[in-house]
Amino acid sequence: MVKYENGKKILVTPISAEDLADIKIGDILYLSGSLTTCRDVAHRRVVEEGREIPVDVRNNAILHAGPIIRPLENDKFEMVSVGPTTSMRMEKFEYEFVKTTGVRVIVGKGGMKEQTAAACKDFGCIHVVIPAGNAVVAAVAVEEIERAEWRDLGMPETLWNCRVKEFGPLIVSIDAQGRNYFEEKKVEYNKRKDEEIEKICKEVKFIK
């Protein structure tokens, strides 16, 4: 569901396709509820090996990240530091991954491409980015690590199922209509870059 608090738009898991319907690229959101770290090998296991994901991410959120975790007593863990990793690495798996798992929100770093945009459109999902380099802000939004699955993958790749509170800010990079913020921005950036190159080149004719 969606809730508004202190001027923030907060997605609360479980999230439905309707909850995402009027969200647009560039919107700023926060997330409360279930968020599971899930990166390269976990994607490969689900998509290439057809294994069932041991944490149910249906209508919930995943995070492309490899965190630093401190083990506590009684099989409990503390989130020390967590930041997003480059989402692009998961691009080739993401369509199938969204299709099979029913995940609604993918949190990561940088843009993703056509396959993910198609998944977002076909299955009602969004890709959002959390500003990178803010490992402490992200870690303190984790209230508890509820489960740890596929631990054989080691600390960075384990599925850390977290309960988060107002995790964010999350900026929408692909919306459920399939629009892609980074791809649209890149067109603008390249156009302005070419104009600037032309301007600078007139001023640097030092070899005569």
Place this chain on the structure above:
Amino acid sequence: MTHEEQVRKMTDMIAKFVGFTGKKLPDDVIAKLSELREKETDPMPKVIYDTMFRNQELAVKLDRPSCQDTGVLQFWVKCGTKFPLIDDLEALLKEAVVKATFETPLRHNSVETFDEYNTGKNVGKGTPTVWWDIVPHSDKCEIYTYMAGGGCTLPGCATVLMPGEGYEGVTKFVMDRMTSYGLNACPPLLVGVGVATSVETAALLSKKALMRPIGSHNENERAAKMEKLLEDGINAIGLGPQGMGGKYSVMGVNIENTARHPSAIGVAVNVGCWSHRRGHIIFDADLNYEITTHSGVEL
């Protein structure tokens, strides 16, 4: 103090300083980020800058590395030939990195090439990186420390241009890199450019350029002019914080240069991310130290 005690003391100090630089950004970076933050008016860049500043406060308060990628450690050493620990320096820096890795803690970021395994200690063959400049007749030792994160290492690139391509070619080389890779390297960036005679001379200068304070200028008037032109040009692209759009893109552009072969222009670009974790410490022969990058630090 015996020689062994001195070595231990310097190792401890470097380990502490390295750990500290992972938690608190240098004064010039904080000042520049504050300035850029003030100039943004749209909600998105503002929210991103607010997050960055909140993160830096929390990192100090909770005593944790501010970014989870604490990078590969790199040291640029300007060591006097009469500095008493010159013979021990390289081994001592390695030991300091291992110490900082467990005490801070730092992420394990040293993967042996070809054998492709993570050493788990942040050191390996040739890591940490140490670049030496030997200073004759001096008994001081100046050390720049740098955490080279994966994201901001990726845009690095060097090439050799033909003189016909000129400084116009240098411009294009640098600008192209900003929109292809720079936007994913956590802007606002500090851009280092090396202009020299071959790939390796240009590449090393492009990294050394990142050690220069933000707002400093190349002493050559034309090079300084080009720094300004590139800075304004990249800012006009409007990458904004995190490459998501804004009024500015960079904290600065620093160019370092040498003479070149008449038939070649070596050029390289290297970037530092917003979390530009650079430190600078100067030791005298008695291991009294001065830190120029961070005010109010006691080791």
